Amino acid sequence: xxxxxxxxxxxxxxxxxxxxxxxxxxxxxxxxxxxxxxxxxxxxxxxxxxxxxxxxxxxxxxxxxxxxxxxxxxxxxxxxxxxxxxxxxxxxxxxxxxxxxxxxxxxxxxxxxxxxxxxxxxxxxxxxxxxxxxxxxxxxxxxxxxxxxxxxxxxxxxxxxxxxxxxxxxxxxxxxxxxxxxxxxxxxxxxxxxxxxxxxxxxxxxxxxxxxxxxxxxxxxxxxxxxxxxxxxxxxxxxxxxxxxxxxxxxxxxxxxx
Numbered sequence: 001x002x003x004x005x006x007x008x009x010x011x012x013x014x015x016x017x018x019x020x021x022x023x024x025x026x027x028x029x030x031x032x033x034x035x036x037x038x039x040x041x042x043x044x045x046x047x048x049x050x051x052x053x054x055x056x057x058x059x060x061x062x063x064x065x066x067x068x069x070x071x072x073x074x075x076x077x078x079x080x081x082x083x084x085x086x087x088x089x090x091x092x093x094x095x096x097x098x099x100x101x102x103x104x105x106x107x108x109x110x111x112x113x114x115x116x117x118x119x120x121x122x123x124x125x126x127x128x129x130x131x132x133x134x135x136x137x138x139x140x141x142x143x144x145x146x147x148x149x150x151x152x153x154x155x156x157x158x159x160x161x162x163x164x165x166x167x168x169x170x171x172x173x174x175x176x177x178x179x180x181x182x183x184x185x186x187x188x189x190x191x192x193x194x195x196x197x198x199x200x201x202x203x204x205x206x207x208x209x210x211x212x213x214x215x216x217x218x219x220x221x222x223x224x225x226x227x228x229x230x231x232x233x234x235x236x237x238x239x240x241x242x243x244x245x246x247x248x249x250x251x252x253x254x255x256x257x258x
Contacts, residue, residue: 005017005019005022006042007027009036009045010192010196012032014032023038024037027045047195048193116171116208121139122174126169126172127167127207128168128170128221128224129165129166130218131220132146133146134197135161135200141153142154147160158198166193167197170188171188172186173185182236183237183241188214216252216253229248244258
C-alpha cells in the first residue's frame with residue numbers, strides 16, 4: 001500500500017489513495033462526484049479542461065438515453081462510459097478513464113516542478129488571466145483581489161474570485177540595483193484551471209498546491225501584467241529593469257523565468 005498516490009479532491013478536499021497506474025488519467029471523487037486528473041505524485045487532483053468535461057457529460061447523457069430506449073436492433077455500437085474499478089483505500093467509488101481513452105492534455109497533468117513552497121515575505125506574487133491582474137500578495141496586506149477599480153481583501157471579498165479560467169501565478173523577486181528598488185526576476189507558473197484562485201480566500205499559501213507546471217505568458221497576459229504593474233508600482237520599479245522591460249514587449253511567449 002506504500003506505493004499508492006495520496007490525492008486530495010480539488011473541489012471538496014477529501015483525501016483518497018489511488019494506484020500509480022492511474023496517474024494522468026481521469027477519476028471521480030467518491031464524495032462530491034467531481035472528475036479530476038490523478039497527479040503523478042502526492043498532491044491535489046487537477047480539474048480537466050471544460051471542453052473535456054463537456055464531452056464526458058455528452059457521452060454520459062447519450063449512454064443514459066440509449067439505455068432508456070427499447071432495443072430496436074440486436075446490433076448497436078456501445079457508447080463510451082466510465083467503468084468501475086476495484087475499491088482502493090480511502091475511495092469508496094473511484095472511476096477509471098472513459099473507455100474511448102480520452103487523452104488528458106499535457107498542460108493539465110501534474111509534473112515535478114520547482115515552484116515556490118511558501119510565500120516569501122521579500123517577494124510579491126500576482127495571479128492573472130488574459131484580461132487583468134486578478135490578485136496581488138505582499139506580506140503587509142496578504143492576498144488582495146482586484147474589484148475593477150482597486151485592490152480589496154480576498155478573504156472578505158471571496159465572491160470576486162473566479163472559479164475557472166486560464167490562470168498564471170507570477171513570483172516577482174525584488175532587490176536593489178544601483179541603490180534603487182527594482183524587480184530582478186520573474187518566475188511564471190500555470191495554475192489549475194478550476195478552484196485554484198478561490199483558495200486565496202483561505203490559507204494564503206494553499207494556492208501553491210494548485211501549480212501544475214512552469215509556463216510562459218501570452219501576449220494578452222503580458223498586457224494584463226503590464227497594466228497591473230503600472231497601476232501598483234512606480235514606473236522605475238519595472239521599466240528600469242532591462243530584462244523585465246524587454247520581456248513585457250517582445251514576442252517571447254515561452255520563457256517561464258526572466
